[in-house]
Amino acid sequence: MPLNLSANLGNADNFYADLLAAHDGLSKAQSDALNARLILILANHIGDNDTLREALQAAATTGAIDAG
Amino acid sequence: MNKIFEVPLYPYARSEDQDAAAPVRRKVVIIGAGPVGLAAAIDLAQQGIEAVILDDNDKVSFGSRAICFAKRPLEILDRLGCGQPMVDKGVQWNLGKVFFGDRKVYDFNLLPEEGHKRPAFINLQQYYFEEYLVQRVRDLQAEGAPIEIRGKSKVEAIGTHPDHVALEVETPEGSYTLEADWLIAADGAGSPTRRMLGLDFVGRVFEDNFLIADVVMDAEFPTERWFWFDPPFNKGQSALLHKQPDGVWRIDLQLGWDIDKEEEKKPENVIPRLKAMLGDEVQFELEWVSIYTFQCRRMEKFRHGRVLFAGDSAHQVSPFGARGANSGVQDTDNLCWKLKLVIDGVADEDLLDSYDYERVVGADENILNSSRSTDFITPKSDISRIFRDAVLDLSEHHAFARPLVNSGRLSLPCTYDYSPLNSTDTLPEAPARARPGSPCPDADLGTGSGYLLDQLGDRFTILALNCVAAPLSEAGLDLDVISIAAPPGSDLAARYLGLAESAVYLIRPDQHVAARWDGYSETALRAALRRAIGKEQ
Numbered sequence: 001m002p003l004n005l006s007a008n009l010g011n012a013d014n015f016y017a018d019l020l021a022a023h024d025g026l027s028k029a030q031s032d033a034l035n036a037r038l039i040l041i042l043a044n045h046i047g048d049n050d051t052l053r054e055a056l057q058a059a060a061t062t063g064a065i066d067a068g
Numbered sequence: 069m070n071k072i073f074e075v076p077l078y079p080y081a082r083s084e085d086q087d088a089a090a091p092v093r094r095k096v097v098i099i100g101a102g103p104v105g106l107a108a109a110i111d112l113a114q115q116g117i118e119a120v121i122l123d124d125n126d127k128v129s130f131g132s133r134a135i136c137f138a139k140r141p142l143e144i145l146d147r148l149g150c151g152q153p154m155v156d157k158g159v160q161w162n163l164g165k166v167f168f169g170d171r172k173v174y175d176f177n178l179l180p181e182e183g184h185k186r187p188a189f190i191n192l193q194q195y196y197f198e199e200y201l202v203q204r205v206r207d208l209q210a211e212g213a214p215i216e217i218r219g220k221s222k223v224e225a226i227g228t229h230p231d232h233v234a235l236e237v238e239t240p241e242g243s244y245t246l247e248a249d250w251l252i253a254a255d256g257a258g259s260p261t262r263r264m265l266g267l268d269f270v271g272r273v274f275e276d277n278f279l280i281a282d283v284v285m286d287a288e289f290p291t292e293r294w295f296w297f298d299p300p301f302n303k304g305q306s307a308l309l310h311k312q313p314d315g316v317w318r319i320d321l322q323l324g325w326d327i328d329k330e331e332e333k334k335p336e337n338v339i340p341r342l343k344a345m346l347g348d349e350v351q352f353e354l355e356w357v358s359i360y361t362f363q364c365r366r367m368e369k370f371r372h373g374r375v376l377f378a379g380d381s382a383h384q385v386s387p388f389g390a391r392g393a394n395s396g397v398q399d400t401d402n403l404c405w406k407l408k409l410v411i412d413g414v415a416d417e418d419l420l421d422s423y424d425y426e427r428v429v430g431a432d433e434n435i436l437n438s439s440r441s442t443d444f445i446t447p448k449s450d451i452s453r454i455f456r457d458a459v460l461d462l463s464e465h466h467a468f469a470r471p472l473v474n475s476g477r478l479s480l481p482c483t484y485d486y487s488p489l490n491s492t493d494t495l496p497e498a499p500a501r502a503r504p505g506s507p508c509p510d511a512d513l514g515t516g517s518g519y520l521l522d523q524l525g526d527r528f529t530i531l532a533l534n535c536v537a538a539p540l541s542e543a544g545l546d547l548d549v550i551s552i553a554a555p556p557g558s559d560l561a562a563r564y565l566g567l568a569e570s571a572v573y574l575i576r577p578d579q580h581v582a583a584r585w586d587g588y589s590e591t592a593l594r595a596a597l598r599r600a601i602g603k604e605q
């Protein structure tokens with residue numbers, strides 16, 4: 001399945017609020033650990049290696065890291 | 069008590085070659101009487117090819133080295149006539165436990181597939197492994213096979229020539245020159261041959277130290293593999309506990325990079341570490357303690373003219389996944405039949421380039437697997453540790469995360485998918501696990517007829533399932549037919565037929581599939597055989 005990069009969340013604002021709420025009150029280390037678990041859970045749900053590679057690529061080529 | 073690693077097993081004895089007026093020329097000389105050199109010599113000699121092993125030592129491997137021997141090498145040892153004593157002595161195990169911090173996160177069962185003669189793995193000290201190989205050498209000698217081990221014979225210099233190799237051999241009674249048509253360098257990770265020929269050995273060093281201890285104890289620990297990530301008794305590091313025969317247990321403790329190796333090796337420092345792990349009440353005795361750093365690297369090419377590198381001299385891996393000796397024995401399995409055909413004049417020298425091609429593929433697969441295990445066990449950045457710990461935390465509650473836990477992957481034989489010796493797969497509806505290039509899966513032939521692999525080996529064979537085939541002679545080789553019925557539901561049908569109703573397989577002397585069809589075609593078989601011995605591109 002090709003990676004879906006168009007708007008797909010049922011309710012974007014609710015998801016974003018849930019995401020922040022999950023990190024509420026956590027230390028930096030706890031938040032990092034939670035993010036890592038979340039990535040692994042979502043990756044398993046997607047399952048398909050090609051889609052995941054596309055997602056990694058999309059993440060790697062946006063944002064400040066993509067300096068050139 | 070005299071331990072077997074303290075007794076000379078192949079003491080120095082003067083050879084007639086030392087007294088010859090001119091250097092004597094032998095067919096194959098092998099440097100190194102480790103697992104790989106011994107396996108090579110046995111393989112050649114039992115097929116009538118003269119093999120002389122030179123080793124600078126006279127004893128089996130010293131101390132803590134290989135303990136896990138996988139199914140494929142055991143099958144190869146069966147072909148070499150010494151699998152049974154290994155399996156009889158070895159400890160079989162299927163269960164493992166994984167711990168993280170102070171808790172067990174999950175356990176697993178290897179659940180080996182039924183219908184194989186050999187188990188997925190046995191644990192056996194490397195010194196026993198070598199001792200049984202040496203015993204096989206002695207038995208072959210008693211039968212008059214052309215095989216010899218020369219102890220305390222150190223190769224000091226090597227001269228390479230277009231048609232032979234010349235060796236300077238140092239012995240307690242002085243040195244002599246020995247010549248060989250072919251040289252197998254099985255002289256280990258520090259290979260002097262590699263150095264003398266000025267060859268490369270590049271790869272990656274893992275910046276970590278491991279304390280490897282073999283302890284003798286009378287303990288209640290079950291026959292399981294226990295692996296700890298970040299245990300309370302070795303904070304921030306890892307640990308392994310694994311059973312060997314004779315009440316010996318292998319313990320690996322990761323120590324980190326900045327340590328004083330000599331200090332750490334001292335019993336007064338080792339014993340408290342082990343007590344913290346095993347509990348104060350457990351009585352144990354140290355058999356052997358070493359500290360290692362691990363490396364993953366290989367030579368660019370395993371063949372250099374008449375010099376063939378095999379085992380640790382050609383490639384080195386970290387021990388997670390037990391791929392060192394296991395893959396080295398697979399090197400010799402691949403090499404020896406080719407060398408025999410070249411020596412017998414059946415195949416051209418170029419056939420040996422396929423050894424390089426196929427075993428480089430195998431080495432790369434092993435290096436990839438071992439590197440990944442090592443990266444998981446010893447995370448080298450903050451983020452890799454965060455992900456590693458996340459996987460372990462999840463594995464306690466969710467099955468999906470368990471396959472991500474990597475404390476070493478089962479050592480499996482490699483499939484030579486793009487080998488120039490393979491013919492095109494004309495039977496894609498049959499199982500992929502028996503496609504050209506794969507090692508033949510074993511199969512229980514049913515009703516007391518034994519196992520398939522015991523019927524193959526040492527020579528090219530035609531396997532005909534649910535059809536007839538005729539023996540044939542081609543390029544100086546005589547091929548026998550093994551004709552077997554493979555009824556639906558049998559191991560053979562599941563592993564070799566799949567959706568096909570019948571099949572003919574051409575099987576190499578190392579029990580890898582060269583070609584397969586849905587029925588017998590003499591022309592196709594002849595062409596595939598020529599291809600499998602490098603006579604047709």
Ligand SMILES: Cc1cc2nc3c(=O)[nH]c(=O)nc-3n(C[C@H](O)[C@H](O)[C@H](O)COP(=O)(O)OP(=O)(O)OC[C@H]3O[C@@H](n4cnc5c(N)ncnc54)[C@H](O)[C@@H]3O)c2cc1C
Nearest residue numbers: 100102103104124134135136223255256379380392393394
């Ligand atoms: C802690 C540890 C755990 C391991 N666990 C496993 C495991 O579970 N499973 C597994 O498969 N592998 C394992 N290995 C790897 C395994 O021990 C090696 O891969 C194996 O010994 C390689 O065999 P070899 O014959 O290529 O070389 P070696 O065993 O190193 O033998 C080389 C021989 O060459 C001789 N030699 C060297 N130079 C000369 C010279 N100039 N002249 C004459 N002779 C010479 C040496 O004396 C030696 O006998 C482990 C290794 C370690 C260190």
